[in-house]
Amino acid sequence: MNLSLNLIAFYTIVRKEVIRVLRIWIQTIVPPAITMTLYFVIFGNLIGSRVGTMGGYSYMQFIAPGIIMMSVITNSYGNVVSSFFGAKFGGHIEEMLVSPMSNSAIILGHIAGGVLRGLLVGAMVTIIALSFTKLELKYPLITFSMVFLSSVVFSLAGFINALYAQKFDDIAIIPTFVITPLTYLGGVFYSINLLPDFWQYASKFNPILYMVNAFRYGILGTSDIDVRYAYLVVCAFIVILFTLSFLLLKRGVGIRD
Amino acid sequence: MSALSIKNLTKTYANGFLALKGIDLEVDIGGFYSLLGPNGAGKTTAIRIVCSLVEKSAGNIEVFGYNLATHPEEAKMNIGMVPQEVNFNTFDTPLNILVNQAGFYGIKRSIALKRAKKYLGELKLWDKKDDISRNLSGGMKRRLMIARALIHEPELLILDEPTAGVDIEIRRSMWKFLKDTNANGTTIILTTHYLEEAENLCRNIAIIDEGVIIENTRMIDLLKQLKQETFVLSLENDLMNDSNLNEFSYTLIGGNQLEVLVDEDHSINDLFELLNRKKIKVSSLRNKSNRLEELFMRLVHSKNDTSKENS
Numbered sequence: 001m002n003l004s005l006n007l008i009a010f011y012t013i014v015r016k017e018v019i020r021v022l023r024i025w026i027q028t029i030v031p032p033a034i035t036m037t038l039y040f041v042i043f044g045n046l047i048g049s050r051v052g053t054m055g056g057y058s059y060m061q062f063i064a065p066g067i068i069m070m071s072v073i074t075n076s077y078g079n080v081v082s083s084f085f086g087a088k089f090g091g092h093i094e095e096m097l098v099s100p101m102s103n104s105a106i107i108l109g110h111i112a113g114g115v116l117r118g119l120l121v122g123a124m125v126t127i128i129a130l131s132f133t134k135l136e137l138k139y140p141l142i143t144f145s146m147v148f149l150s151s152v153v154f155s156l157a158g159f160i161n162a163l164y165a166q167k168f169d170d171i172a173i174i175p176t177f178v179i180t181p182l183t184y185l186g187g188v189f190y191s192i193n194l195l196p197d198f199w200q201y202a203s204k205f206n207p208i209l210y211m212v213n214a215f216r217y218g219i220l221g222t223s224d225i226d227v228r229y230a231y232l233v234v235c236a237f238i239v240i241l242f243t244l245s246f247l248l249l250k251r252g253v254g255i256r257d
Numbered sequence: 258m259s260a261l262s263i264k265n266l267t268k269t270y271a272n273g274f275l276a277l278k279g280i281d282l283e284v285d286i287g288g289f290y291s292l293l294g295p296n297g298a299g300k301t302t303a304i305r306i307v308c309s310l311v312e313k314s315a316g317n318i319e320v321f322g323y324n325l326a327t328h329p330e331e332a333k334m335n336i337g338m339v340p341q342e343v344n345f346n347t348f349d350t351p352l353n354i355l356v357n358q359a360g361f362y363g364i365k366r367s368i369a370l371k372r373a374k375k376y377l378g379e380l381k382l383w384d385k386k387d388d389i390s391r392n393l394s395g396g397m398k399r400r401l402m403i404a405r406a407l408i409h410e411p412e413l414l415i416l417d418e419p420t421a422g423v424d425i426e427i428r429r430s431m432w433k434f435l436k437d438t439n440a441n442g443t444t445i446i447l448t449t450h451y452l453e454e455a456e457n458l459c460r461n462i463a464i465i466d467e468g469v470i471i472e473n474t475r476m477i478d479l480l481k482q483l484k485q486e487t488f489v490l491s492l493e494n495d496l497m498n499d500s501n502l503n504e505f506s507y508t509l510i511g512g513n514q515l516e517v518l519v520d521e522d523h524s525i526n527d528l529f530e531l532l533n534r535k536k537i538k539v540s541s542l543r544n545k546s547n548r549l550e551e552l553f554m555r556l557v558h559s560k561n562d563t564s565k566e567n568s
């Protein structure tokens with residue numbers, strides 16, 4: 001494999017993705033800003049003032065890390081799935097397929113695009129959060145590594161969704177029926193200690209719970225789960241999803257007749 | 258070594274349709290080949306397999322000696338492809354489309370920009386470089402795809418029906434461009450269902466029908482196969498119906514249009530000698546139909562007849 005060729009090809013995809021995100025900012029940047037502001041106003045301010053404290057923090061502080069993580073996850077996923085499916089739909093995916101760049105460069109380029117969008121939106125939501133409440137940064141390394149790795153996981157998931165998708169409806173199914181429910185049940189708005197035993201146990205099969213809690217731990221220093229498990233979970237997902245993406249792309253699933 | 262060597266290429270689509278039934282094709286370096294066949298013959302399928310856009314079911318492909326399956330990087334580096342359908346991002350600009358495509362081939366941005374300028378200029382698209390490409394005319398979109406196919410300066414240029422649906426003037430200028438490109442050393446393969454295009458451009462021709470290559474030869478040899486040809490002559494004066502043109506079989510239409518069949522025992526010179534002797538003045542002469550078209554119909558039909566006999 002020719003490394004310099006693939007580096008340039010990778011950089012080309014990333015550049016194209018970033019330009020796309022910035023060009024259609026009304027679709028990519030503005031909606032999460034509005035939605036997340038509403039979360040802070042309604043849950044944090046109005047309802048939160050009645051909830052009191054959770055895990056030793058004000059409700060607003062407690063939910064802020066989860067809401068930031070939620071926006072990162074959905075935007076990373078959304079970026080890769082819509083950009084890659086769009087390339088399939090418009091036919092310009094063929095520009096990549098005829099070229100000598102490796103399958104890894106195609107995957108990594110789109111993942112990098114998804115991560116950059118996720119982190120950009122995450123940063124913006126953080127700024128919004130800071131206008132409502134004060135946040136510390138207890139463990140910066142945990143905070144940044146966890147948000148980065150989670151963003152990679154969901155970018156990869158978006159890539160696989162795009163490979164299988166045949167029509168535009170297909171790129172909405174997973175976010176609607178899988179990601180959104182898992183996020184809401186993933187401890188963004190509550191500590192699982194509030195749940196009955198069975199549901200506490202069931203929650204531990206939800207990977208988003210680990211991401212949200214580890215990220216919250218990085219910022220506030222409180223978590224429902226052992227942070228080491230969180231790293232295990234995200235790294236396992238990255239390995240599995242990357243391998244799957246690679247094999248699917250190599251076999252041409254969804255892109256070559 | 259050939260520019261392209263295809264051996265026993267077979268394709269069965271997921272729905273079970275057998276689109277290519279084991280085709281062989283050798284394309285010499287520097288050659289200008291056409292793959293000619295009716296709609297649905299399998300031309301696009303063959304091209305797309307060579308360009309890694311469709312998976313083959315069986316067979317072997319080499320591009321300048323590099324096996325596409327084992328050395329895809331080297332093989333792909335040598336191919337430039339112009340597809341049948343528009344497949345660039347129509348929301349992007351021609352300049353971006355070219356520079357990004359170059360990036361996918363590992364070409365640095367600074368070099369890509371220079372090349373984009375060169376090829377957009379040659380294909381008369383430079384003043385459109387920053388337009389949204391959705392707004393380009395059909396002919397411009399085609400030319401943009403040609404520029405894109407050349408951006409990494411491949412040795413082999415493959416075009417799938419490059420002039421389908423573009424008007425005469427643009428078609429002629431594209432022909433000239435392709436001839437020049439070939440003269441500069443690039444091997445060219447194009448598919449077409451316009452026989453005139455194949456006859457005008459290509460030195461070699463392969464005829465494909467229903468997933469089988471039924472003829473593969475030099476253009477001049479193919480034309481030699483034609484045993485008879487019908488000419489239409491317009492005469493300056495009306496001809497009396499009782500005039501006898503001896504050995505030629507002919508029909509007279511409306512008094513001054515003469516359709517004459519010239520077979521392999523005669524030449525067109527014989528015909529004119531005879532007309533001269535009879536003091537018949539000819540004002541114009543044309544072929545009744547395209548010679549290749551006749552040949553093509555014959556080849557396709559004779560094959561269909563044999564397959565019927567066999568079944």
Ligand SMILES: Nc1ncnc2c1ncn2[C@@H]1O[C@H](COP(=O)(O)OP(=O)(O)O)[C@@H](O)[C@H]1O
Nearest residue numbers: 257270272274276295296297298299300301302
């Ligand atoms: N994805 C596909 N699935 C099933 N059949 C296909 C597919 N693509 C093409 N075909 C069939 O394969 C045959 C050859 O098609 P194609 O290669 O496009 O022919 P051509 O380019 O010569 O017109 C046609 O009968 C077509 O219907």
Ligand SMILES: [Mg+2]
Nearest residue numbers: 300301341418
């Ligand atoms: Mg075709």
